[in-house]
Amino acid sequence: MNAMEWFIAGLLALGVFFYVAGTVGLLRFPDTHSRLHALTKADNLGLGFIAIAAGLHWGDGWIAGKLALVWLLTLFAAGMAAQLVARAALKAEGGE
Amino acid sequence: MMELLAERGSLFALTGAALIALGFYGFIMRRALIRRLIAFNVIGSGIFLLFGGTGYFGGGVDPVPRALIITGIVVALALTAFAAALAVRLARSGDDDENPEAGR
Amino acid sequence: MSLAFDLALCALILGAAGLAVAGRNLFGSVVFYIVYGVLIALAWVSLGAADVALAEAAIGAGVTGVLLIGAWQGMKDAGGLEAEITKSLPVRVLAGLGAAALGALIGFAVLSLPGHDGLTGPVAENQPALDLGNPVTAVLLSFRAYDTLLETLVLTAALAAVWSLTPARFWGGIPGPKHTTRPDGVMASFGRLLPPLGVLVAVYLVWAGADQPGGAFQAGTVLAAVWILIVLAGLRDEPRLSSLILRLIVIAGPLVFLGAGLAGALAGLALGYPEGHARTLILIIEYALTLSIAATLALLIAGPARRAP
Numbered sequence: 159m160n161a162m163e164w165f166i167a168g169l170l171a172l173g174v175f176f177y178v179a180g181t182v183g184l185l186r187f188p189d190t191h192s193r194l195h196a197l198t199k200a201d202n203l204g205l206g207f208i209a210i211a212a213g214l215h216w217g218d219g220w221i222a223g224k225l226a227l228v229w230l231l232t233l234f235a236a237g238m239a240a241q242l243v244a245r246a247a248l249k250a251e252g253g254e
Numbered sequence: 255m256m257e258l259l260a261e262r263g264s265l266f267a268l269t270g271a272a273l274i275a276l277g278f279y280g281f282i283m284r285r286a287l288i289r290r291l292i293a294f295n296v297i298g299s300g301i302f303l304l305f306g307g308t309g310y311f312g313g314g315v316d317p318v319p320r321a322l323i324i325t326g327i328v329v330a331l332a333l334t335a336f337a338a339a340l341a342v343r344l345a346r347s348g349d350d351d352e353n354p355e356a357g358r
Numbered sequence: 359m360s361l362a363f364d365l366a367l368c369a370l371i372l373g374a375a376g377l378a379v380a381g382r383n384l385f386g387s388v389v390f391y392i393v394y395g396v397l398i399a400l401a402w403v404s405l406g407a408a409d410v411a412l413a414e415a416a417i418g419a420g421v422t423g424v425l426l427i428g429a430w431q432g433m434k435d436a437g438g439l440e441a442e443i444t445k446s447l448p449v450r451v452l453a454g455l456g457a458a459a460l461g462a463l464i465g466f467a468v469l470s471l472p473g474h475d476g477l478t479g480p481v482a483e484n485q486p487a488l489d490l491g492n493p494v495t496a497v498l499l500s501f502r503a504y505d506t507l508l509e510t511l512v513l514t515a516a517l518a519a520v521w522s523l524t525p526a527r528f529w530g531g532i533p534g535p536k537h538t539t540r541p542d543g544v545m546a547s548f549g550r551l552l553p554p555l556g557v558l559v560a561v562y563l564v565w566a567g568a569d570q571p572g573g574a575f576q577a578g579t580v581l582a583a584v585w586i587l588i589v590l591a592g593l594r595d596e597p598r599l600s601s602l603i604l605r606l607i608v609i610a611g612p613l614v615f616l617g618a619g620l621a622g623a624l625a626g627l628a629l630g631y632p633e634g635h636a637r638t639l640i641l642i643i644e645y646a647l648t649l650s651i652a653a654t655l656a657l658l659i660a661g662p663a664r665r666a667p
Contacts, residue, residue: 231555238548262364266401267468269368273375275461280379283453286440288384288429292391295422296375299398299414306405308468309476314406316476317493321502324413324494325509328575328651331417331425332516335658338429339520342661345438 162214169211176204190247198240202233267307273300287341291334298330364404371397384439388426395419409494409571416579417655424586424659432661489637491569498573499640500631503619510612510647513654517608521599524662530600531663539592549591556584560652564644568637574611574644578651585656599663604653611650615643 159167183196209229213222273296280293302323309319374394381387395418402411433439445453481493481501490496498506524531539545560577567573588594597604618639619629631639 231552234548234551238544241544262360262405264469265364265368266405268465269371269401271461271465271468272372274464275457276372276375276379278460279453279457282457283445283450284379285443286384288426288433289379289387289442291426291429292387293379295391295418296379296394299395299418302410302414303398303401304464304468306402306407306410308471310405311476311478315410316478317481317497318477318502320407320410321494321497322505323407323410324498324573324575325502325505327410327413327417328509329512331421331655332513332658334422335425336516336519338425339523339661341429342432342436342438343523345433345436 166211166214169207169214173204173207173211176200176207180204191244194240194244198236202236205229205232263307263310265307266310267304270300270302270304270307273297273303276300287337287344291337291341294337295330295334298326302326360404367397367401367404371401382442384442385430388423388430391426392419392423395423409492409567409573409576412571412576413579416576416583420583421579421655421659428659428661487633487636488631488640490640492567492571492573494571495567495573495640495644499643500636503615503629507612507615507619510615510650513651513658514608514612517654517657520658521662524599528663528666530598531667532598532665533596533657533660533663534589535664536595537590537592545591546593549587549593552587553584556580556587560584560648564641564648567644568641574647575651577648579655581648581652582655582659585652586659589660596660598667599657600667604657607653608650608657611643611647614646618643 177200180196180200183200184193187193187196206229209225213225216222277293277295277297277300281290281297284290284293305319306315306323309316371394374390374397378387378390378394381390396415399411399415399419402408402414430439478493481497484501485493485496488496488500539549560580563572563577563580564574565572567577589596618631622628622630622632625632
């Protein structure tokens with residue numbers, strides 16, 4: 159493995175670490191709001207690292223650009239879904 | 255056995271066979287309509303995987319099974335949509351709001 | 359390495375399917391079914407069939423998942439969710455043995471299949487006449503065009519069947535509840551941001567589908583998803599089901615498809631494409647199909663009318 163491959167492997171490991179952290183948070187945190195916080199923040203960061211690793215692995219500008227777009231859309235979608243779930247949970251608790 | 259599983263097509267075809275068995279068990283043993291609908295879809299995707307696995311050569315799946323599987327996925331969806339609507343209608347058939355003649 | 363990946367993937371698929379079929383919580387089963395659909399899509403990627411993976415992820419996991427969640431909600435609101443009953447042990451053992459025997463029989467049949475060359479060769483041989491780079495599109499819209507035509511008719515028939523469940527006083531009315539959101543809220547903003555991008559992706563998927571993985575069914579699903587998002591964001595209400603324009607959109611695809619086949623008959627080539635124009639005709643048919651598939655899928659998800667016209 160050359161330096162680049164080690165770097166990519168490191169990014170992938172970092173991405174997997176954040177995914178595992180997010181999953182542990184989902185399973186261990188006590189209520190909906192803290193679980194959402196674990197899922198959206200940690201997982202999107204993990205996905206970002208994995209997307210960067212994949213972009214470097216393919217070494218192609220077009221593919222890297224598409225991956226960046228996919229990541230951006232996932233961020234938007236996850237943020238919106240988290241907001242909706244949080245509001246629904248708040249309503250269920252009698253807040254709002 | 256090991257080299258057979260290393261053959262990617264056979265591995266996925268056998269997984270498909272296992273999915274058909276699993277879906278069949280769920281279909282005859284579970285009572286909830288939605289779960290039976292899920293079991294039906296598991297059988298369907300198992301058949302598709304079996305079909306695709308047996309049509310796998312070296313670099314990819316044969317285009318004819320591939321096209322037929324895409325067709326199959328859409329047909330399975332059409333059936334699922336009708337079954338889901340039927341299940342909801344069945345659940346609602348009791349209340350008078352839906353069925354004004356029932357109370358007379 | 360890739361064998362290890364495939365083995366892990368197959369184990370995950372079987373695990374997710376098991377939880378979906380055998381789980382205790384009904385809503386949990388639906389969620390595991392969606393996970394299962396995404397894993398199956400990964401299996402298709404591993405088999406090198408990106409177009410099937412797209413269809414499975416969008417239709418098998420996405421649309422089917424939305425339908426199942428909708429059915430769960432609808433049955434729950436009506437108080438009609440059935441409790442699961444546990445059958446006695448001998449019955450379960452017997453059914454398990456029967457299912458295992460069925461799986462073993464099919465598995466044995468798969469392993470004892472004789473070797474064959476497949477149809478890659480014949481397809482590749484005849485593909486240049488159509489001027490298409492994607493063999494799957496060639497099969498779907500030319501070699502097995504009957505199947506595709508009948509499939510779109512199956513979708514239309516399913517829609518007619520779903521509509522037939524409408525209570526008489528709502529006939530021709532509007533499906534689903536009206537969604538209202540704050541006009542400056544996150545959902546409404548998202549509903550304005552995503553549709554233009556979704557339409558672009560759908561148009562691209564059909565155009566690219568001539569030469570690369572993609573096509574009318576995948577693109578139609580994307581368009582349907584765009585419409586559902588617009589409705590959920592409260593930007594537009596669902597249409598009246600008695601609307602003539604709506605019904606024309608639903609049958610436009612099959613009509614154009616059938617028309618192209620019959621026009622061939624006038625030119626002396628029944629159900630065939632005139633030489634040199636196959637690619638253009640196929641793309642026109644595919645765009646019409648995309649529109650119809652999108653409308654049909656969105657209406658299937660919306661279900662029968664629930665508000666008076």
